[in-house]
Amino acid sequence: MKKDEAFWPPVDPVRAGLAGRCPRCGEGKLFSGFLTVGRRCASCDLDYGFADAGDGPAVFVILIIGFVVVGLALWMEVNTNAPLWLHFLLWVPLTLVLSLGALRLIKGLLIALQYRNKAAEGRLDRSR
Template identity: 45%
Template sequence: MPLLMGELIERPAGAAMLRGWRRRCPQCGEGGIFAGYLAVNPQCPSCGLALSGHRADDAPPYFTILIVGHIIVPLMLLLEQHLHPAEWVHMALWLPLTLLLSLWLLPHIKGSLIGLQWAKRMHGFGPDPD
């Protein structure tokens, strides 16, 4: 493990999570984390950081559902209370909006969680590889 005057080099969690939100490497901020929509690259194409050990598993979908629910449900209730639209309006509005918001948020949240794991040295394999 890299040492700086007897201690581990600090990895700011906020910066790493922001880089992850942008779907970039938490270390350099240049290379992409994902090989596809959600498939994590084995390593950063820019700096070579091993990314394959970072496993977000069920956390990104959980946080996505939590966030989307807290956005959509209040908006749905406000619309219903003030305008009383027909049911088809609710279906035509909220189903696509929920789907699109979920699909947009999921990779960003997964990237943020991978950034947090990297910053806190929470790897899915043995000791810290760097």
């Protein structure tokens, strides 16, 4: 990532990331689609070429939503002994809705934290 030399007041990365806003100015949109990161910020002209959350958002969603849904399903099974069709009717739609909602939030958060911490791809020093 190139060094950002522009002066912008500090933006809270958590607030900007969860809102899907530019990590530098907090005003422009981060996403051009549901999960597609835009090319640049419309407000401050920050190039989003550095933004690569990779598989991080999917891993966090699997761990968090999986913990919640499996915990609720186990609790329901132990306390009510519900039939299998009821479990499918409840937990499959809940998993889809929670996962899709959380995926965008976590992706925005990870990109904002990546910008704030100046995280970049690791490089080997081959000059030695």
